[in-house]
Amino acid sequence: MTVLVASDLDRTLIYSAAALGLEMPDTEAPRLLCVEVYHHAPLSYMTEEAASLLAEVARTSCFVPTTTRTREQYGRIRLPGPAPKFAICANGGHLLVDGEPDGDWHASVRAALDSGCAPLDEVRAHLNRTADASWVLKERVAEDLFAYLVVDRERMPDGYVKELTDWAEPLGWTVSLQGRKLYAVPRPLTKSAAVAEVARRTGATEVLTAGDSLLDTDLLLAGDQGWRPGHGELADAGWTAPQVTALPERGVAAGEAIVRAIAEHASDVRARARSEAVIRAVSRGRADGRT
Incomplete structure (x- = not known):
């Protein structure tokens, strides 16, 4: 029995200081563990309880960080x-195995993009024509696969995301606003495709997923069970699905709630598998006795 746990990271498992959402007195705030340092300063956190739960999940399941x-x-x-055997980066564009990129996987992704959507340069040119320097802080390309803008959300026109979405969809691109980042991602570039490849390689019999944004919908739908927090794009839209649990918690508390739910479900799956194995063994023993 292999349980595969594929989870988004930012605003799902880990949180910047601005995204912690600690709606309580400082004296009641949970202890935090820093899990990312950038330019010699702490950047991302989990609660210590979430960190302990995640360590147990990583020891007992195939944990796959799945990130844009x-x-x-x-x-x-x-x-x-323990260090994950597999990790998925660039929204599925890169599959890392023991920390090294799998060249064959990346080549298959490139082939899908070349045949399934408009080129990146066309999308970038449109972003540069339509976005305004008064609210765009940075323009970036990620791994030569997709583009994103770092924006001042208060200054960004209310209708810009919809206008960009309407323009991009016929070209095979998806638009997602996450925090201060506005992503334009080719539709064939998905986390779920990479997770399916890991499931194939590991022989996973149960896939558990978690995520908070539009770019995580395919990931959540690909799981046998999934969880989303009470914040983010999907929560704002009220999105859910039959196999997805919409948690009420927000901010870093949601990260802890997600890991706890995953740990408990994975434990139940393993216990059920052990019980079924015992029943099969007893049944075989009885059949052998009759012969």
Whole structure:
């Protein structure tokens, strides 16, 4: 029995200081563990309880960090527990195996993008034409796969995301606003495809997923069970699905609630598998006795 746990990272498992959402007196705030340092300063956190739970999940299941981050950005994160055998970066564009990119997987992704959507340069040109310097802080390309803008959300026009979405969809691209980042991602570039490949390689019999954004919908739908927090794009839209649990917790408390739910479900799956194995063994023994 292999339980595969594929979870988004930012605003799902780990949180910047601005995203902690600690709606309580400072004296009651949970103890936090820093899991990412950037430019010699702490950047991302989990609660200590979430870190302990995640370490147990990583020891007993096949835990696969599944992120839109580039490989370089993912490399800054130090999650608790054993180093993951597999990690998914660039929204599925790169599959890391023991920390090294799988060239065959990346080649298959490139082939899908070349045949399934408009080129990146066309999308970037449109972003540069339509976005305004008064609210765009940075324009970036990730791994030569997709583009994103770092924006001042208060100054960004209310209708811009919808206008960009309407323009991008016929070209095979998805638009997602996460915190201060506005992503334009080719539709064939998905986390779920990479997770399916890991499931194939590991022989996983149960896939558990978690995520908070539009780019996580395919991941959540691909799992046998999934969880989303009470914040983020999906929560704002009221999105859910039959196999997805919408948790009420927000901020870093949601991260802890997600890991706890995953740990408990994975434990139940393993216990059920052991019981079924015992029943099969007893049944075989009885059949052998009759012969």
